[in-house]
Amino acid sequence: MTQWSAVEAWFDAQLLPADDVLSEAQAASAAAGLPPISIYPAQGAFLQVLARSIGARRILEVGTLGGYSTIWLARALPAGGRLISCEISPDHASVARANLARAGLSAVAEVVVGPAADTLARLVSDREAGREEPFDLVFIDADKPSNAVYLRAAVRLARPGTVIVVDNVVRQGEILADPPDPNSVGVHDLVTAVAAEPRLSATVLQTVSSKKWDGFLVAIVD
Numbered sequence: 664m665t666q667w668s669a670v671e672a673w674f675d676a677q678l679l680p681a682d683d684v685l686s687e688a689q690a691a692s693a694a695a696g697l698p699p700i701s702i703y704p705a706q707g708a709f710l711q712v713l714a715r716s717i718g719a720r721r722i723l724e725v726g727t728l729g730g731y732s733t734i735w736l737a738r739a740l741p742a743g744g745r746l747i748s749c750e751i752s753p754d755h756a757s758v759a760r761a762n763l764a765r766a767g768l769s770a771v772a773e774v775v776v777g778p779a780a781d782t783l784a785r786l787v788s789d790r791e792a793g794r795e796e797p798f799d800l801v802f803i804d805a806d807k808p809s810n811a812v813y814l815r816a817a818v819r820l821a822r823p824g825t826v827i828v829v830d831n832v833v834r835q836g837e838i839l840a841d842p843p844d845p846n847s848v849g850v851h852d853l854v855t856a857v858a859a860e861p862r863l864s865a866t867v868l869q870t871v872s873s874k875k876w877d878g879f880l881v882a883i884v885d
């Protein structure tokens with residue numbers, strides 16, 4: 664075990680109580696053959712603290728997998744809050760829906776199946792027609808080459824003060840490889856889009872964990 668994994672395990676043991684619902688969600692996802700690419704507990708707790716600190720009532724997630732991050736985020740919502748999560752794979756969505764049902768969150772969190780770009784385009788069109796309220800928090804964690812598409816849609820679905828978080832923007836430093844792989848190109852496109860968007864203020868937090876060296880981009884809409 665690396666020292667940073669040991670440090671992560673120590674903090675998790677001190678700060679994150681055992682949680683059968685989250686453990687069962689991970690076990691059910693693994694049993695269904697989903698890849699082990701969810702966020703890790705400390706990141707889930709970070710997203711939950713962030714959502715609660717801004718009083719998020721409407722959360723948008725891009726990339727559901729088995730619903731692990733969805734549960735962390737949906738639990739941050741107050742009564743009457745709503746979460747929409749976009750997932751291209753019907754199999755992943757069905758595992759996520761079962762996990763959300765076990766977590767008692769089916770009435771709060773909706774998994775929409777289809778390419779996220781299409782789902783987001785529908786949401787933008789509904790928002791611009793006044794049929795959707797803005798989202799308070801957007802978590803982007805799907806196919807990395809489309810990051811910039813999702814970011815631009817997130818800005819159109821935002822209000823001043825909306826927070827946008829994008830996972831996996833460091834990729835163990837691979838983003839500086841020459842030539843970059845398609846996922847790293849997705850990060851470059853994302854950062855270019857963020858820098859070009861005058862409504863956004865943003866930074867990147869690099870992280871180490873049992874999932875190695877990576878990072879979150881965190882932005883706020885002005």
Ligand SMILES: C[S@@+](CC[C@H](N)C(=O)[O-])C[C@H]1O[C@@H](n2cnc3c(N)ncnc32)[C@H](O)[C@@H]1O
Nearest residue numbers: 701702726728731732750751778779804805806
């Ligand atoms: C990294 S996983 C999401 C992990 C999840 N956020 C968590 O931490 O528990 C990425 C998910 O995005 C989905 N995905 C990939 N391409 C997509 C697309 N074009 N539209 C919607 N979802 C997509 C994958 O099927 C996968 O389930």
